[in-house]
Each structure stands twice: as structure tokens, then as C-alpha cells.
Amino acid sequence: MDLSAISPVLLLAALMVAATPILLAAIGELVVERAGVLNLGVEGMMITGAICGFITAVATGSPMLGFVGAALGGAALSLLFGVLTQYLLSNQVATGLALTLFGIGLASLLGQGYVGVRAPSVPKLDIPVLSDLPWLGPILFRHDIIVYLGLAIVAAVWWFLRHSRGGLVLRAVGENHEAAHALGYHVTRVRMAAIAFGGACAGLGGAYLSLVRVPQWTEGVTAGAGWIALAIVVFASWRPGRLVVGAFLFGGITVLQLNLQAARVQIPVEVLSMSPYIVTIVALVALSARKGRGSAAPGSLGQSFHAAR
């Protein structure tokens, strides 16, 4: 056992990288749920994004185009969910599960022949002055651009939901779709847009796993990250700010357990690898126990909307 090998600076820097895929997927799902739609297919959209991004990056040689491809792939898959739940009024829980099962199958089919292939690497930014700062430099300012993109998307979503008219409409649709409909808003259209945004974000998160974090294509590369993203949305009480806290908390646990595994601590590897999932459960329980009965969930979450008039 050699705990001294674990450097806190590197740990915190790795934490930001580990949190990014979850953060991306979670912020997309947050918007979807604020619009009143429960899409449980995050895992399926993430893994589809992971392979779409990987294939695009390998084919074009550009990791940035890879991320674009991943966002498109995730969004395309999410629209399948959108059509089923919004136009054919299928049960959202069942359809979300179907999306995950379908996405995992689709990804492993597309991924045939990409196992062991190397993708072009994503460059780290080197911000002058800032990245040379002691401590803060390596922790905050020496990452690839997607880390900052993730945080920027969170900030943009926060602003959109809180300060823009569009955000108000989206929240109205999510809180009470009947009332929003009566006011003349297009419930289904708003929801489809939110679903596509959620799919694109999940795709980006997946591609971050296959292009940066792992970085290669393996089956089951997401390993439940999509489900953890769903849990973090609940943990965050549907608020973008708390989402960052949740994602960093989770990223921290992941990085810490990996470092402990590498340091050969006297804890079985299996216990360490299951710890992120257990921590997620504990966080969910702590939150639901504290919150009591009044839930912060959007009022129309998970309900189908059928305009009778």
C-alpha cells in the first residue's frame, strides 16, 4: 500500500475529467425532465454517441468532428424516443428502457471492427499564464476543450431556464402541460426539442468516454454512466448548479477508487469498483429522506400529453 503516490493535485485534475461525461449527459436529461419528459434511455443514447463519435473521429481524423457526430447520433436516437412518447403516446418508462436496450445493441453492432482501433487524441488546451499557475493551473486550466464546453452548457442552461422566455415556456410545459397548452404553447414541439437536446448532450458525454477518458471503443464502455447521470438529476433537485456538485462528487469517488486500486490498498478491487454505485444510492436515499414528501420534481414529469381539444 502506497498512499503517498496519490497526488491531490492530479486527483482533483482527474476529477474534472471523470465528471465531464456524467455532467454532459445529466445536463441534457435535466432539460428533458424540466420539460416534463422522463427519458430513461440516457445509457443507450450515451453509448450510441460513444460509438458514433468514435467512428466519425477515426474516419475524419478530427476528434472535434467526432463530438459533432456523437451529438447528432445521440439526438437521432432520442428522436425515436420522442416520436414514440410524444406522438404515439407510449409509456415513457418502458420506452426509455427500450431505448437503452436498443442503443446498447446498436452500438455494439456499429462498433464491430472498431475494437482496438486508436482514435485521434483530443488536444489539451494550454492557456497561457493561467495553466502555469501553481496548484490551480493543473487542476483547472490544463484540460481539453470539452471539459469547459460541459461547464459552459450548464451555465447556458441555467441562464436559459432562469432568465429567458423560452426557458419559462419550457418550465411551464413541464410543470403543467394542460395549462401550457391552454395558453397556446406547443407542448409536443417544446418537448421534442428538449428531447433532442438531451440526446445530443448524452451523445457528447458518451463520446467523451470513448475519445478521451478510456480512450478506445469497448463494448459496454459507458458502464452505467447514463444511469448515474439520471440519478444525479434527481440528486440535484432538477437545478443546474447542484448538478455540477453532484457530477464532481461522483467524479471524485470514481477517481479516488481508481487511485486506491492502483495503490494496492487492502480493500478488494470489487468493493472499490462498486463504490461509485453505492455512493449514488446513498446520495439518493439521503436526499429523498431529507426532502420528505414535497418533491422538487416537475409537475407533469413522466405523463403523456394528449390534447383532447
Add this chain to the structure above:
Amino acid sequence: MIRLEKRPQPSKVWTWATPVLAVVATMIFGGLMFALLGKDPVLAIRTIFYDPLFGEFSSYSRPQLLVKAGPLILIATGLAMGFRAGIWNIGAEGQYIIGAVFAASVGLAAYPAESVLIFPAMVIAGAVGGTLWAMIPAVLRVKFGTNEILVSLMLVYVAENILAYAALGPLRNPDGMGFPGSRNLSQYPSAANLDLIPGTGMHWGVVAALIAVIFGYILLSRHILGFQIRLAGQAPRAAAFSGVNPGRLVLICMGIAGALAGLAGMFEVAGPAGRISIDFNVGYGFTAIIVAFLGRLHPVGILLAGLLMALTYIGGEVAQLTLGLPVAAIQLFQGMLLFFLLAVDVLTNYSLRWSGREVA
């Protein structure tokens, strides 16, 4: 414009016609997918759906049908109870794993003693293991209102790690020359779950699945609990007013599902799989979700859906050997089936109306 009009009651005809429609649509689009993969679509569909039953090597593949359908039906019957009541246990895969680990531990602890009591003890251990694992999300939901979907799913990953630990640690075969995995239980007479009639694939798990279907049917259609389950799913407020205790319902539904999933794991580890290994679980717990919906959350429907889904597994294996069809294609095919089912289900609850000129 086509408009949807909600039916006062779900259509009886469409309830049973939609799964058939979904299967047909999946065959068509699956065929297209196979064609895109450069395989002859007709041949591929035939290889998957016809050859395992009536083809050249059907004497080998037909027993496999029951072996694969057994766990699917057993798990799906339990899940359907919860799904009907709006309780979403999607962690059956984890309950299946823990059931198998519990049962294998009991069997391996008794090794090499021979007794008629070992097998029943393993059955009980499997059911207890699955139930305990399902009780975690159930109790958390009842006590704290924690979302059971997320907790039960997270516990699958925890269970997989427990499985790996068991296979590499305490349950590892001491005579296995260091290889991971336990002793082979199917070669240990007191613990083995072999074919009851040799060569049919009819092992105790299949019998248990049939019993579960019968009990599930009686419970849902003839018992007050079944009525409460259906009521809680369709009208939660009405259920609360008529004295249904929602917490009790969660515990019962999750408990039944966990017990049946644990049993499925037990019969698998003592029979077809034979031993605890890292890759013991092959996704039955997730495929069973498809089976439950395809069978309309109805035990008899689940029986048929389980057989059909088992057929796609076996047909997929045959197609993999003879046509070189990738395994993932079959996985996608199964996912597609659930998608189509959910899509055409709109016909069950809504009727299509042409609305053109007239103004409402």
C-alpha cells in the same frame, strides 16, 4: 390529418393483435437490417425463426428453447406484477445474480456430501437471495420514497462486482488450478439441476416457470391482491381510497419479482451454466423486461413471449454460426421488437380518426 381519440377502454382485440403486429414489423425491419449487413434477409429470418424448430439440427436446438425460455418466463412473470402496479423493478439482473450466488454458496458448502435436502435448500437460498436484493430498493422506496428504478439498476452493478468477487475469491474451485470460477454444480449429483426427461431441456427451472405462470394468472385474475395490483396501476388515488396500502404493495411486488429472479439464477447456476463465473449473467434480467411487455404483462402472454424471445436467442446463435450474423444484431433485433410493440400499442388505447373539413 389523422387524429387520435382516446378509447373509453383499451381495445380487447388490439391488446392481443399488437404483439403480433410488432413481431411482423420487427421481422420486416430486422430483415432490412440483415440486408444492410449483407446477409440474405429471408434466409436470416428463416434461420432465426424456423430452423431452430424444424430445421436440420432442430433436435439439438429444440431443447435449448426451454432452457432459455425458463429463466425469461420466471423473471418476467415476477416483473409483470410490479409493472402493472407502477412499480419499476428493472434490476432483475442483479436479483438473478445474487440468487445464483446464494444458491451456489449453499451447494458448495455442502460439497461433497450427498443428500436429498441439498437441492431444496439451494432453491430456498436462491429465492431468499433474490428477495433480499429486491428488498433494498423496495424498503428504500417505502421508507424514504427513493426512486426504485435507479436504485434497483445501480444494484445490478453492485451485484456484478459481488459475482466477480465470489468467482475469484470464496467460491473459487480449490481444485481448479487457479482458474476463476466455482466447482461445476451440474456434476455434483445432489445439487445438479439436470433434465427431468433427458434430452428435452425440461429442467426444474422450466417446471418452476410453468408453476409461476399458473400462480401468476390466478393471483392477477382471481385474488384480491391481483385486483389491488391492477387498481394501483390504473388509478392510484382510487386504490388509496379503497384501502390499498401502497407500501405493502411495493414490498410484495418487489419481493415476488426478486424471489422469482433469484430462483431463475439458482436453476441456471445448478444446471445450464453449472458454475459461478465472472460472465455468469448474460442479460436475462434485462431481456425479461421485453418479455414482460411483449406478453402484455399477462402470465399466459409472458409464456408465449418467453418462448418467442428464447427462439430469437437460439436462432441468433444458429445464424451466427451459419451466416456469420453478429451477436449484436440479435440484441438490436430484440430491442427493435420492444420499440415496435410500444409504437403500435397506440392502437390499443386510441382509435384513429380522420379529421379534415369539419370544425370541432
